[in-house]
Amino acid sequence: MNKKFVIGDIHGGLKALHQVLNQVRFDKEDTLIFLGDFVDGWSESPAVLDFLIALQSKQSCVFIRGNHDDLVLKWLTGDTADFNEDLWFQHGGKATALSYKNVAATDKAKHIHFLQSLQDYYLDEENRLFLHAGFSNIKGVKHEYFEPTFYWDRTLWEMVLCLDKTLTPEDRLYPKRLKLYKEIFIGHTPVTQIGENTPQNFANVWNVDTGAAFNGKLTMMDVASKEFWQSDALPDLYPDEKGRN
Template identity: 50%
Template sequence: MRTLAIGDIHGGCRALTQVLERAEITPNDKLIFLGDYVDGWSQSAQVIDYLIELSTRNKCIFIKGNHDVWCEQWLAEGNVNDVWYVHGGKETIESYEGYSKARKLEHLDFFETMPLYHLDDENRLFIHAGFTSMHGVQKEIHREAFYYDRTLWEMALTLDKRIKRDSELFPNRLKHYKEIYIGHTPTTRYHKYEPMQAANVWNIDTGAAFTGKLSAIDINSKKVFQSNTLMHLYPDEMGRNK
């Protein structure tokens, strides 16, 4: 059985189906999604439909991202967060056109039951963004850090590679876990179009919302599977390239 971690989808259902086909997913595979399923391309509601159906065939874990929090608030209360609206919320709202109240409630339940992080039996952490407590996720005071924090990735990225894990200089935040898998910060910001590793942190957000691709990684073999560039899968749209 494989375990695959999948990066930020941002409404790109065509990329989602493509990357799973290229990974040749079977019902024996465990899939861990790192959040941000919505906001960007035109198929956010359809992504949620697909994931709900997928979870009936595969063992799936759906981590909650910051865009998912905003969409959940809209589905629950009808509130349109101004920041959300200009960062993909408009396209998400439009994707729900024609959806019944019952179907929207089903999606709301999907969002509400998402965990904020997942720890597997090999002490590997899966989380959308990061955490700030030097004592680990279970001691985090600010739960918003799980889907907003960028300091964990920035710390790992700037860590001197000569500092080994058993060194007193190795950050305590990173010592708690064998590996950490995140999304949230597109690798395209660093002109990288594949998942990036820094220390024991793997960033799987390869810019699907913008000019990049959707990525999945086999966490044991580290084999990477990618969709086409989403700009080519949605040639008449801008995504979040605005």
Template identity: 30%
Template sequence: MRVFAIGDVHGCLVALNDLLAWVQPTRADDLIFLGDYVDRGPDTRGVINRLIELKQARPVVCLRGNHEIMMLQARDGGRPERKMWLGVGGVQALGSYGPALGVSGTFDDVPPGHWDFLENELVPYHETDRFIFVHAGVYHDAPMDEQPDNMLYWEFLPDAMRHYTGKTVICGHSSQRSGEPKVIPGAVCIDTCAYGGGWLTCLDAISGRYWQVDTLGRKREGWVDYE
């Protein structure tokens, strides 16, 4: 069994499909997505459709990211929440729900099944005997069921993140403009900027091997050395 973690997809359906086709996870492998499926990239709608299909076909863990939170807040809140979300990728997300090419969608164009996925199918973290998977980060001295939302979804990568359990933290959220996974003591971040010329990363948490694709179809792979 392998344990695959996939970093922030951000609407990059082509890269996601290419990555899955290359890595070819089986039903015997764990498959964990680290959140931020929506916004910024061109096809939020397609990404959510793909994740829903995957969950129907096999066990998949989908974490909640801060961009999913902002999308829901924009729908349910007022003008400030909507303006903030549109400014960080919501424009592209709604554009993917448009009724025609070049015509932006509205919240009413988002299918009920997508709202259900965002509200009810995402989890705050995933913990195994060796790893903690989380969107943003963890406090080193708190058990996972006591971690506050600001740490799970919003805080950026510190210089070290050694959890008291000794488990390695696998996270996204903190954009690595270099396109390379970032290893710090106790953790590795695989948000390698799938949108805007970056890479989408899949990490085998056990071996440290990773695979990357970009929106142009290029591929590369490497290894991380945990500290």
């Protein structure tokens, strides 16, 4: 049976991505599910996009849209009507802007096409949901009214952190949106914010963002077995950079 692997937020850290992929034995028929935020933070955002574009030609891949991917797409296309460049720079965009100074126009066009092709979410045949951030509609992702919720929401993660551990799906107070899916896999909010550095599970939600944008590591996890592999801490791989710190 083909396997599925989920990869957390990369944030321009190509060295970390190489490390985790080189640790894992997978076939080309296995599916790699990338949870978004490929860019912003470390210095190799264009190189990360080049690598992912090449990878999809030889590997089964799913690419989910992250909020930083959406921001970079707006910057690259000049769609900046509601875009705050100063704020973007403060949250990893400065490294991305600098890294694009010597990128050819043809390569930028490829990156724009790739970023436009990203999925808001992926629902597999076992009713497992993969998305960058969360969703708010109690009827599920297909009924979400506001598309950016998929890559900006933090309420899903905050909710499961606060959920009474004694509640079960059969309880009246159990959140309805959690009952809709077998499991939910997200990134977006680093688990380092709660003092952890490995994938964390609350209710049926798995958070695979282990802080690669900051002082943490990049994580790749087997969706079925929950075995996971991690890179070195990103500041060790990019000692002359600050990332989003």
